[in-house]
Amino acid sequence: MRKYWHVISIGVQNNLAYRVNFLARALFGFVPLLAMLYLWRTIYEGKGGATATIGGFTLAQMISYYLAVQIVDALTAVNEDDWAIAADIKDGLISQFLLKPVDYLWYRLCLFSAGRMTYIGVVALPLTLFILCFHDHFMLPPSWSQLGWFGVSLGLTALLQFLISYTMAMLAFWVLEVSTFIFILYAFEYLASGHLFPLNILPPWLQEVMFYTPFPYQLYFPVSIYLGEATGPKLWQGLAMQVFWVALAYCGARLMWARGIRKYSAVGG
Template sequence: MGKYLHVFGLGIQNTLVYRVNFLFRAAFGLIPLAGTLFLWKSIYAGKEPGAILGGYTLAQMISYYLLVTLVDAVTAVAEDDWQIAADIKDGQVSQFLLKPMDYLTYRLCLYGSGRAVYTTMALIPVSVFIVFQRENFVLPSDAATLSLALASIVMAGILQFFIAYTVALLAFWVLDVSTFIFIQFAFEYIASGHLFPLDILPAALQKVVLLTPYPYLLYFPVGVYLGQIHGEALWRGIGMQAGWILMAYLGARWMWSRGLRTYTAVGG
């Protein structure tokens, strides 16, 4: 356990170098966010006051996007998948086969440290932005909702990491994984609720999407926070989230053991 804490600490030190980069990244990300919010405001402006779209008032809709931005800052993989693929391609993985250190846990620690630094930096521009939007920012109804939402965000982060890790392991078989990373990301972008809350989809489509792992990355934790998801649906969602974490974990382990069989330690 101690050695992984050490990895976490090293990860923090390494990513602190990029703090200004992170700050700009988070600040730049607010430009399209503001665009989307303007788009929604003008849609609601065309309706009668207090209109509800897909179960969301204007304030809830705006809060949805603000929370997606926050959860995304906490959980999104930044460079992790590229680095894992590069480790495999350049033969860097070899040293982990010789050391008493598990590569998956090692990467998870680095991911955690990277997210910790990124979130800290991103909070500066994002909270300024939220202050500007405060009349449209919904607070959680009670402490229980908030703690369930926080738990669900942590689980979303773990799931996000396992998915990215598994895709990156394709580097054992293909030379350039970037196209696979982008294809995966495209599906994630729409099915996780990054682009819009999944409630505004037609009901049948929504049911299908909820069976995939993606909604449990963003839509679900945000829905829990907003109180949109409660009662039985909430517990079913937590179950789905845990189930997908297990599936993704097993998938990652399986890919790794299969991949090592084809691994040739190029350059190592």
């Protein structure tokens, strides 16, 4: 176990070297978010202001939705881990893991957590300030238990995000350039996970289709717990589905690795 703690600590140090990059990324990210919030405010005003609802959301709920998305994203989003994994495979750097008693998936998971910890360390302050600017509209979870389940769901979300990216990066065993595949998946994620807009403004049949995919569990579901939308049986079912997708993605990741290793060959070193 100690060796993995060591990986995390090295990962944090490595990531700290890019703190300006992280900060720039976060600050630039606020710009389209702000634009989006203004866009919604204008739409709500066109419909009669604070009392209007769209997809069951008031303006305050809509704004809280986007802000909660930012929080979940900061805590769980994969940031270049997939590219790094693909590069490790392409450049033959994984050879050393075949010889050492270190499991590559755990090693990568440690680096992913280290990346997230550093990222949060850097963006916590600007993100908090940003949210405070919208304190009039920002809502907290309705109860402590809801906040607790939100935390549980966040953990599962992070695992799901990581495992899906890991599985995708395994494609590097077979194709030279994985970025296109990653971006195609990312486009679907962006829509179906509720990043672009809350899924409840979609036509009901389309919402239903979305919930057969793992995407809503990568973002929309934890946010809906946060907002107090998912309670009771909806909460349990959602969490069960999240566990199911995490388990499936884990199996997928292991399978792809096992398959890939058979195909893998490294030259030089």
